[in-house]
Amino acid sequence: MRIDVITIFPEMFAPFLELGVLGRGVAAGLLDVTVHDLRDYTDDPHRSVDDEPYGGGGGMLMTAPPWLAAVRALSRESKPRRILLSPQGRRLDGERVAELAAESHLLLLCGRYEGIDERVIDRVVDEELSIGDYVLSGGEIAAMVVIESVSREIPGVVGLPQSVERDSFRDGLLDFPHYTRPSVVEGLAVPEVLLSGHHAEIEAWRQRKALEATRRKRPDLLTERRDAPAVGKSPCAGLEEEK
Ligand code: 4FV
Numbered sequence: 479m480r481i482d483v484i485t486i487f488p489e490m491f492a493p494f495l496e497l498g499v500l501g502r503g504v505a506a507g508l509l510d511v512t513v514h515d516l517r518d519y520t521d522d523p524h525r526s527v528d529d530e531p532y533g534g535g536g537g538m539l540m541t542a543p544p545w546l547a548a549v550r551a552l553s554r555e556s557k558p559r560r561i562l563l564s565p566q567g568r569r570l571d572g573e574r575v576a577e578l579a580a581e582s583h584l585l586l587l588c589g590r591y592e593g594i595d596e597r598v599i600d601r602v603v604d605e606e607l608s609i610g611d612y613v614l615s616g617g618e619i620a621a622m623v624v625i626e627s628v629s630r631e632i633p634g635v636v637g638l639p640q641s642v643e644r645d646s647f648r649d650g651l652l653d654f655p656h657y658t659r660p661s662v663v664e665g666l667a668v669p670e671v672l673l674s675g676h677h678a679e680i681e682a683w684r685q686r687k688a689l690e691a692t693r694r695k696r697p698d699l700l701t702e703r704r705d706a707p708a709v710g711k712s713p714c715a716g717l718e719e720e721k
Contacts, residue, residue, distance in 0.1 A: 479581070479632060481511045482552045483621055484545070485588040486527055488513040490618045500626055503635035511625060519548035528591050537592035542601075545594060549585065549602040558585035560604045561624070563617030564593065567606030570624065572647040574607070578624065579631030586624060588617035650699055652691045654684040 483491065491513045495504050503509055517525040521543075528538040549560060559581045568574065578584060587594070587603065599606070609620040629635050657668040671683045692699050 479509045479579070479628070480556070480558075480583045481509060481586065481625055481628075482558065482584070483511065483513045483586045483588060483625075484516050484548050484552070485513065485616075485618050485621070486516050486590055487588075487616065487618055488515045491622070494622050494625075499636055500629050503629050503632065506634065508632050508634050509629055514548060514552065516544050516548055519544045519551065521547075531592065535592075539592050540589055540594040540598075542595040542598045545587065545598040546602055549587065549598075552585055553602075556583045558583040560585045560587065560602055562587040562589065562594065562599060562603045562606045563609070563620035563624070564589060564606045565608050565611065565613055567608035569611075570607055570609050570627070575624075575627045576631055579628045584624075584628070586617075586621040588621050590616045647699075650692075650702065651688040652696055652699070654687040654691065 485491075491511075495501060495511055495513075504511055516527055520527060527540055527544050529541050531537065531539045552558065553560065559578070561578075561584060563586065587598075607620070607624065609623045614620060657672060661668050661673070669683070671679050674680070
């Protein structure tokens with residue numbers, strides 16, 4: 479997968495693209511991410527990218543010409559999915575991440591200031607995407623959320639495929655609790671079943687705990703599931719909550 483990012487702060491991405499699971503995926507060529515400076519697409523000596531909003535209202539707005547030039551320049555070879563990170567967008571969720579991971583080329587537009595001239599959206603944006611109902615000072619962090627979550631869907635990026643398979647939300651449930659050494663922490667022991675070696679019992683216990691955690695922390699996920707068309711055997715079937 480190819481991902482291009484347009485921003486006025488390209489330096490924000492360097493460490494993010496070098497470290498951890500994502501860094502290894504990029505180094506292994508499983509995804510190729512290129513970050514572009516919007517100012518390289520300005521044609522004035524001051525490389526300016528913002529101006530005052532018509533109609534007043536304070537703050538500055540990003541002007542259209544640099545964005546139109548940048549997006550068109552980066553859309554010549556292949557037709558990327560052109561995504562503006564913005565609070566007006568559809569909320570990013572696991573389902574949309576999986577869909578985006580099936581694309582061959584993403585072009586992520588990171589706004590700053592009060593936003594971008596609407597005519598950029600009219601002319602060269604396929605989709606607006608939001609990471610949440612709050613206002614950031616820039617789209618860069620939202621773009622990183624997209625890159626990180628989509629990269630985990632690319633085979634080989636996350637070492638153990640089953641650890642992605644078991645990710646929260648994968649089957650609409652939150653994750654089950656995890657434990658590692660030491661076996662006792664401040665008097666709190668690891669649940670016996672996990673030391674039993676009985677894989678079927680461990681699996682059943684994990685399913686029960688995942689359901690319990692979802693009911694307690696995100697009951698909305700269960701209503702979503704209940705309304706979703708029944709596909710195959712529901713993992714909740716016969717799983718009475720452990721008191
Ligand atoms: C945002 C969000 C977000 C709005 C104005 C950047 C800022 C500034 N992006 N999900 N929430 N963007 O707040 O994606 O230009």
